[in-house]
Amino acid sequence: MAIIEVEDVARTFTVRRKVGRLKRERSEVRAVDGLSFEVAAGEMVGYIGPNGAGKSTTIKMLTGILVPSEGRLRVAGADPSRERVRLARRIGVVFGQRTTLWWDLPLRDSYELARRIYRIEDARYRRNLDRCIDLLELGPLLDVPVRQLSLGQRMRGDIAAALLHDPEVLYLDEPTIGLDVVSKNRVREFLAEINAESGTTVLLTTHDLTDIERLCSRVMVIDHGRVVYDGGLEGLHNVGGSERTLVVDLAAPEPDPISIPGARVVRMEGPRQWLAFPATDSAAPLVAAIAARYPLVDLSVKEPAIEDVIARMYGGGTTEGERSLEGSVAGA
Amino acid sequence: MAQSLAPAHPPDPTPFRTFRTLSGRPGGSLRLYAAVARGSFRRYAGYRAATWAGVFTNTVFGFFIAYTYQALWQIRPHLGGYDLSAALTYVWLGQALLMPIAAMGGGVQDDIEARIINGDIAVDLYRPVDQQLWWLSADLGRAGYHLLSRGIVPLLVGGLFFHLRMPAGSPAAQALTWAGATVSVALAVTVSFLLRYLAALTGFWLMDPRGVRQVTVVLGMFFSGFLLPLSLLPSTLAAVAQQLPWAAMVQIPLDVFLQRRTGAALAQGLLLQLGWAGLLLGAGQLLQRAVVRKVVVQGG
Amino acid sequence: MAESLSVPPPWYGRTREALRAYRLVAGMWLRASLAYRTSFWITTVGNAVTSLLDFVVIAVMFQHTTTLGGWTLPQVAFLYGTSGLTLGLADLLVGSLDQLGQRVRDGSVDTVLVRPAAALAQLSADRFALRRAGRVVQNLLVLGWSLWELQLDWTGPKLLVMAVLVVCGTVIFGSAFVAGAAFQFFATDAAEVQNSVTYGGATMLQYPPSVFARDLVRGAVYGIPLAFVNWLPALYLLGLPDPIGVPGWFRFASPLAALLCAAAAGLAWRAGIRSYRSTGS
CATH class of the missing domain: 3.40.50.300 (P-loop containing nucleotide triphosphate hydrolases)
Known part of the structure; x- marks a missing residue:
């Protein structure tokens, strides 16, 4: 009941x-x-x-x-x-x-x-x-x-x-x-x-x-x-595991986004940059590649938040009918 | 009791780090304190509804008190050396100064007390800026905003309904009065801050800072001349009260504006304010050092 | 017919429940505040001294004159005492409401609304502070002195009017607190506006009506009826001529004014709560 x-x-x-x-x-x-x-x-x-x-x-x-x-x-x-x-x-x-x-x-x-x-x-x-x-x-x-x-x-x-x-x-x-x-x-x-x-x-x-x-x-x-x-x-x-985020604190602000294969910068704020990469990939080679080229102060890896997952699921102007979980999973 | 405290706003997460870089440069500390004052001005300017509520309340109180003065001065037209128009001006100027000098306590006092309670003050003490000057700048910024908003509007309304006295005499004399009054108001805010700073720091030793605040507010309200010109008190008490630090908060600036202090008396008044400011600044530094010792020894 | 009379109307049950919630919440705060005796006594005395300041001003004024607006010091002290006493009682009972805007901003009104008790009762009783009685006691002392000096000829009707004054004055100021709180549902930052009616109004009522401009006094009779707190009953009790120019029965009309104030405040509160419950902020 x-x-x-x-x-x-x-x-x-x-x-x-x-x-x-x-x-x-x-x-x-x-x-x-x-x-x-x-x-x-x-x-x-x-x-x-x-x-x-x-x-x-x-x-x-x-x-x-x-x-x-x-x-x-x-x-x-x-x-x-x-x-x-x-x-x-x-x-x-x-x-x-x-x-x-x-x-x-x-x-x-x-x-x-x-x-x-x-x-x-x-x-x-x-x-x-x-x-x-x-x-x-x-x-x-x-x-x-x-x-x-x-x-x-x-x-x-x-x-x-x-x-x-x-x-x-x-x-x-x-x-x-x-x-x-x-x-x-x-x-x-x-x-x-x-x-x-x-x-x-x-x-x-x-x-x-x-x-x-x-x-x-x-x-x-x-x-x-x-x-x-x-x-x-x-x-x-x-769907939840689709992308993780690497938060990088550089020693000094970089004018340009960090360019590393396998990741893309999604946000920049002073010396801090956010890089998204596939959740199935390991973060280690990515960190090594960045450290080789930029002086680092701190970094952390963030698991995808539910809201990001939701945004990914329903983002991109899909219509009501396509808003089903199976559809997104199939596409991923 | 007159007005109650302004609405207690949550203490600002004071952006020390933003200003820190400035203090390293030559001439940087002045720029730092100016930036603090500007930030504080803007912070209070953000509470727009609170400002209008306060302007309204100041104005209403101004009316009530002005009528009681009017009743008294109609019976005693030159009481305390003020004519009716000067006495009414005294009321409205007093209302205009109420918030800038935080006669009811508050301003950065709230912030400091909150930081003492939550322990943030210990962190502040380790910063490479003088805490007293830092909070003084913040309070001057706040006072500046309150003078422009909650000071001027009630004064204008009062001017519409009562005959108020503006500085008179030759243009030079008028200019001197305005300049003197401006300096005197700035010193009034400074002295008021220094007293509140001392009161707030006692919170380190007392469990409940409300008692100290109540005592200082009562003394301040009465001996500043905010409630009544000090010359109305019995003569011995009046003579003593004129020399106390609280007189620097209301009585002296208002007498400068009303041209009861000109020439030597003007200089003497400003010097008295300056003297108290210096003395209280020193006392604040001493107390501040004692606080640092206490924090270092006991870990806050 | 007889049966319908014996069934209490629904508002009776609701009021009783609300008073019970008020008593429970206030009682808890009372016990908590008494746990810190020193702090309690310091703030209580502080409250009394702070509220005494206004009387010091009046006393100093009377150093320079024998009457103010045609009233003597004991007569003005009567106004002072009754004004402060009724404001003090209202403040003691529902004064916590003046922080409502703050509570709307931090969202704690929601937590009140999920409890099975009237919101107004819970919010008025929250932070119930017996230290506010400091003002009440201090004003009672001044009132006592005034009555001693005045040597009034107490008759039954005068005693009744005096008692009605205290109750109705408290209701009128209490209504101002409630209406002011209701206003804060719409303007959460504007807590200070109500001070002009409560603390400002009480300051005005400390002085004889003859001191103030005619329009202001009329506003206090026909607008926000503060004149019914003590001015009008005082004319009867002290046997003074009417400087206001209102019908004679107004001196006894405080209950009516109090009723109107309470009704208006109640409506304002309902509008405030309704607005809150349709915006959630």
Whole structure:
């Protein structure tokens, strides 16, 4: 049974842009446009897309923060924007970029307040909190003011706060952003366990393919405000490895792009240049070739970000019909 | 209590590195500080809605206070040596100076306090620029913007509704007054900065800098002559207050503009401002050194 | 019919829930602030001293005159005390709202909207700071001195008007805070505008209406009805003639003004929230 239903939902924003010195021009931006999907109870779904594709807008509409301009949304049988407070008791939300915890107070106080605001019975509260403390290793952090927590600790604290009232649906907006590898793993394991044990439906947005890989059997890709792919991860992953980037810091700015066979400069900024090369190639000969010709200060290799993958998949003005994953894979 | 603090904006990630290259060249340090001041001016100019909100609020306060002065001076037409028109001018000029001298605290004080709390200040201290001069430049840039925006507009509105007194006399006397007032306002901002710098640095030793700030704001509001001309205080207190550093922030520049200080009194007023500036600059350097020692010994 | 009367209207339940959320959030901040006693006392005393400055100005003025706008020092002190007391109470209860623009900019309003409680209650109670009571206590002291000096002949109706003054004044200033916060949904940088009504208005109300230009006073009666905070009730309580030229029953109309202010603020808040929920910023 579908616990989240989204039907032809659109959200338009009016944007004022400066034109010249004084004039301002109004234009309409459709952040989400004809969005439709369903999520069944107990599913764990990855929701990905490039920046500005409409991911956060969707989450905000599903939580009732944002009112849709058109279309119909149902979450756990409620209309989020009309029944915000009622729905809030049945959902949990984690925003990776900002905390729902009370900034200046010890972590424990945030949980205590949640217990009373959500009216969680004592036994249930203690059981849930103990489980979170145990699995997320929050014990030593309970008496630390939230502002003093590291990003990873805070994220664990946030996830626990979102689960104390046994929500049926959990939204996670970039839950692993900025976390170190250890914290990421801990968060992922915890989410998998919660989903398996309690049957909590999870919808998560991320820029980290690994999150999806470890957690989600289903991925939805959104671009320009609508779902362009809905299915397994395998296809995405194939395209994902297409190109990596070598970031080179030269000792002094070069006027011309570095010219090396097998790579091309995609961006220049002062002494820093970005070179794209096929992911199947090794970076070593490339580095050697550059070092032989230019004095280097630093370099690093970047794996393709999801947004680049998406851009590659749907770039080049393809039509709606061609926007299928198989098409891109075949072409690659 | 009068106006509350201007909206606290997040501290700027001060672009030290951009300016660093400049300081190596001959004459570079002056250019460096000029660049800092310009950057600060532009930063505050970016908050346009905040500026208009502030202009509006300054103007409203100007009206309220002007009417209370008017009521008093109608009963006592030459109170404290000011006639009605001079007293009203005093109100509006005071409103014009409120933000430039940051009478309610703030400006770079917010930035420094934020950097002390998040620890960035330790990094700043290792940079090859004098911190006090660096922040002074930034504050002068801010004050310049606030004088042009939140200073001038309320003054013009006040001039439309009340009879304000402009510098009078021969063209030479007028020119001297304007020049004197300009120098005096610059010194007023400098003294105000130096006091706030000292207050901000005490944050290294105190857990909560709010207490110190409240005390300094109360002293500043009252002894600067911002609330009432100092000559209205009981005579002994008035005589002492005229010599204190806070008088350099409002009372002296306004008296210069209102031509209550001309000739020797003008020179004496400017010298008093200069003297306090020098003394506080020295005190700031000493405190700054103590901070560096504390940071080096305790690692911040 | 009888049954429908016994069922509480829906707004009753919502209000009770909102007050509960306010109490929970504020209570938590209260406990947290008391954990740092020294800091709490320093800032509380600091608040009181800062708010005392305005009275020092009035006292200095009365060194040079016996009346201002026809009012004596104890009479002006009555205005000062009631103005500061009501502003102080409003600030204590909902003053945190003046940082709303900042919260819109950093996105933390979203986190408020995903909790099962009224946004206004949560946002007003956030950072509840008992130190703001410093202003309240300081103004109460001045008011106490003024009443002692004035030796008013307290009758039942006068006591009632005095109590109504405190409640309605607080509601009017509180409405100004709420409306100012609602404005910040549209102009997130313009937090200072509301200061001209709250702190500026309170400064104006410290002085007799006869001091100000006629149009300004009319604006405070018919525009933003600050005159109902203390000017008009004070005319009755202190037995002074009307310098404003308004109907006599206006002296007792503070509840009406407070009701109108609260309704206007409520509408403004709804418009602000609605705008936020259709732009997300």
